[in-house]
Amino acid sequence: MPIQNVRTTPIEGQKPGTSGLRKKTAVFRRPHFLENYVQSIFDGIGGVEGKTLVIGGDGRFFNDAAIQIILRMACANSAAKCIVGQGGILSTPAASHLIRLKKADGGLILSASHNPGGPDADFGLKYNGPNGGPATEAVTDKIFERTKTLAFYKIAAAGDIDLAQLGMHKLEDMVIEIVDPVADYAELMQTIVDFPKVRNLFAGGFTMCFDAMHAVTGPYAHTILEDMLGAPKGTVINGEPSPDFGKGHPDPNPIWAKVLMDKMYGADAPDFGAASDGDGDRNMIVGRGAYVTPSDSLALLTAHAHLAPGYRGGLSGVARSMPTSRAVDRVAESLGIGCYETPTGWKFFGNLLDAGKVTLCGEESAGTGSDHVREKDGLWAVLLWLNILAETGKSVSELMADLWQAHGRCYYSRFDYEDVDSGKAEAMMDGLRAKLNSVAGVTIGGLTVEAADEFAYLDPVDGSKSTGQGIRIAFEGGARAVFRLSGTGTQGATVRLYLEQLETDPGRLQEEPEHMLADVREAALTVSDLTAITGRTAPDVIT
Numbered sequence: 001m002p003i004q005n006v007r008t009t010p011i012e013g014q015k016p017g018t019s020g021l022r023k024k025t026a027v028f029r030r031p032h033f034l035e036n037y038v039q040s041i042f043d044g045i046g047g048v049e050g051k052t053l054v055i056g057g058d059g060r061f062f063n064d065a066a067i068q069i070i071l072r073m074a075c076a077n078s079a080a081k082c083i084v085g086q087g088g089i090l091s092t093p094a095a096s097h098l099i100r101l102k103k104a105d106g107g108l109i110l111s112a113s114h115n116p117g118g119p120d121a122d123f124g125l126k127y128n129g130p131n132g133g134p135a136t137e138a139v140t141d142k143i144f145e146r147t148k149t150l151a152f153y154k155i156a157a158a159g160d161i162d163l164a165q166l167g168m169h170k171l172e173d174m175v176i177e178i179v180d181p182v183a184d185y186a187e188l189m190q191t192i193v194d195f196p197k198v199r200n201l202f203a204g205g206f207t208m209c210f211d212a213m214h215a216v217t218g219p220y221a222h223t224i225l226e227d228m229l230g231a232p233k234g235t236v237i238n239g240e241p242s243p244d245f246g247k248g249h250p251d252p253n254p255i256w257a258k259v260l261m262d263k264m265y266g267a268d269a270p271d272f273g274a275a276s277d278g279d280g281d282r283n284m285i286v287g288r289g290a291y292v293t294p295s296d297s298l299a300l301l302t303a304h305a306h307l308a309p310g311y312r313g314g315l316s317g318v319a320r321s322m323p324t325s326r327a328v329d330r331v332a333e334s335l336g337i338g339c340y341e342t343p344t345g346w347k348f349f350g351n352l353l354d355a356g357k358v359t360l361c362g363e364e365s366a367g368t369g370s371d372h373v374r375e376k377d378g379l380w381a382v383l384l385w386l387n388i389l390a391e392t393g394k395s396v397s398e399l400m401a402d403l404w405q406a407h408g409r410c411y412y413s414r415f416d417y418e419d420v421d422s423g424k425a426e427a428m429m430d431g432l433r434a435k436l437n438s439v440a441g442v443t444i445g446g447l448t449v450e451a452a453d454e455f456a457y458l459d460p461v462d463g464s465k466s467t468g469q470g471i472r473i474a475f476e477g478g479a480r481a482v483f484r485l486s487g488t489g490t491q492g493a494t495v496r497l498y499l500e501q502l503e504t505d506p507g508r509l510q511e512e513p514e515h516m517l518a519d520v521r522e523a524a525l526t527v528s529d530l531t532a533i534t535g536r537t538a539p540d541v542i543t
């Protein structure tokens with residue numbers, strides 16, 4: 001079979017962001033775009049000759065066609081073996097697990113996560129290393145450098161592989177193993193969560209709604225929740241993955257998972273609600289009439305993880321991304337374990353997990369995970385919650401009320417201003433940067449600034465430094481405002497404003513977040529001049 005060396009030229013804009021390369025699907029389908037990027041990954045990681053790669057994606061439009069191209073390129077670049085999820089399907093956490101389980105050299109995950117899918121929507125490709133986690137910045141930098149010099153890519157002239165057929169296939173000398181995407185993951189979950197206990201919970205009439213949002217967790221949730229744990233059929237809704245996610249926006253938050261939210265706040269609400277995103281790494285948790293912020297969920301899981309078999313021995317430590325609320329810090333302190341603050345992006349947890357410094361970690365952007373894989377894991381978070389609900393016999397609202405009584409409540413909200421002119425967004429950040437040294441002690445809208453800085457991270461494991469990771473302004477009395485520009489947007493700039501207010505008065509733990517955050521919101525808008533500089537009077541999304 002001829003191996004073709006195809007002449008190409010560098011394509012601009014192939015710099016991986018927070019989570020790999022994400023672009024409009026149409027951009028990925030332009031001549032050479034995907035091929036250039038795949039060859040740059042292969043070259044950037046030092047070639048794939050003799051290596052084993054795990055390949056799979058969230059099933060969005062172009063997933064299967066892209067996998068066929070990647071397989072032909074892996075073959076032409078002399079990879080020894082590719083392990084592919086049946087039908088090209090692998091949730092991101094399941095791919096991370098497979099890389100670790102099969103001791104593969106890395107993996108390629110095809111997804112734009114929670115962004116919509118389809119010919120006019122988004123596509124993405126991400127390389128994960130041998131630890132199963134997203135490539136570190138050192139690696140993604142090498143990949144990006146390669147995209148700027150690429151002159152050829154290699155591809156085998158071959159037909160398509162039948163991705164539906166489980167078992168061994170061959171492409172020239174390269175072995176392709178098509179595996180069940182769910183089986184190994186489900187087995188792993190049974191080593192962490194007390195399945196018999198959760199089965200009893202459902203057998204006792206406990207009700208749940210899991211919204212798979214027409215995305216990749218459908219098959220995982222049907223198998224694990226309904227078939228293995230005995231939740232009644234119908235517990236999983238929108239459980240058929242579709243290439244355009246049912247024309248929806250597969251992001252599990254109160255805005256996009258509105259159907260689930262309405263159900264959970266309605267008259268016949270089930271006991272427990274949850275949702276996951278396009279590629280299965282995010283999660284949303286909601287009790288009967290009780291939405292749980294991702295920051296609070298991380299704190300709750302930290303407080304109770306020892307109730308699940310996987311964490312019986314306790315946690316070595318926890319980590320959260322900088323904009324995530326400081327609720328988990330308070331729980332960690334009471335447990336006497338370490339708590340790390342990292343930049344936004346799951347990849348920053350990898351070293352801490354590998355070094356055994358932390359067991360659980362999480363982000364405000366609906367990501368929670370543990371050392372069982374090197375990605376955030378939506379269904380795992382749901383299962384751990386179920387284990388805790390089963391073990392304590394309490395409802396979601398009771399668990400949250402207890403947590404707040406014990407540690408205080410961090411009222412929290414995120415404002416997103418989307419598709420802002422990049423120059424204006426940068427100007428706003430520059431303006432804040434210029435004030436950092438003079439703002440401490442100043443009173444703005446009734447709140448006095450305690451400290452202000454631009455977050456930089458020194459990785460305690462490998463000593464690498466990441467600067468420019470967001471501006472944080474702490475106020476006296478436990479309020480905090482954080483400003484960042486998103487690293488995952490595909491159009492213009494997205495300004496994120498994260499607001500937080502700690503409340504420890506036992507009589508003020510059940511207030512409306514909007515009301516409790518009014519002062520810090522005003523202070524944040526004043527100090528940043530956001531409205532005047534960006535022209536935006538209101539955020540596009542509040543979560």
Ligand code: G6P
Nearest residue numbers: 018019345346363365486487488
């Ligand atoms: C992805 C990453 C997360 C990150 C989130 C938001 O889901 O995996 O680690 O928190 O995007 O990133 P952004 O840069 O858009 O705020």
Ligand code: ZN
Nearest residue numbers: 113114279281
């Ligand atoms: Zn995702």
